[in-house]
Amino acid sequence: MTYKLPILILFFAFTLLSCKSHKTRTTYSSETLKIIPVSKNSFIHISYLSTDDYGKVACNGLVYMNDGEAVVFDTPTDKETSNELIQWITKTKQHKIKAVFANHFHDDCLGGIEAFHELNIPSYANNATIELAKKEGNPVPQISFDTEKELTLGNKKIINRHFGEAHTKDNIVSYIPSEHLLFGGCPVKSLNATKGYLGDANIEEWSKTIAKIKTAYPDLKIVIPGHGDYGDIELLDYTITLFKTGQSPK
């Protein structure tokens, strides 16, 4: 008896520790959509895009929930997968979707926006995103903002802001102060990632833009890139270094 108790405690401690290190545990998984919890109220959604240059690419978005409501950051890549995500939020998690935000005008951000519009869920993007999406022939978000759009879910703030050009000229980031969380999208790279698609990028400004984000939000604990694994503020440092001018291109 006296020997068993410490062994049990050790066993549970070990189990807890090993769970904690399992960063990529999924709470939902299908052929087309994966959902990964990153904090009590935040979930990464991952959907897939077929591209000519990079093959099948996994794309990250975010769902943030509070007080019975949810906000979605970037749609899954198409309408069907967006409906799959909407089902999970509204049926499984029983949350009402208040808004959807697009990080920039590419279809890995707004490819499924029609699914939200059909359910009268308002979509937001900055002026440049709306303009560029129209030009590109992509689905177009409904409500535009200038540099910054703040929203509240219950008593929790969400700040969407354009800091400058990077992956595209219109790209924003979304910051949730209560979670110390940044959904960076494509302007933010996962550790060891390459520069990716640069067709619409501003590689001179990229590092400066990310440095501004780091200065504005020094308390970040969770940073989510557009593709690949999430991490902490280190992702901002990695991205700043990757695009420092004078560095050899990867």
Ligand SMILES: [Zn+2]
């Ligand atoms: Zn993009």
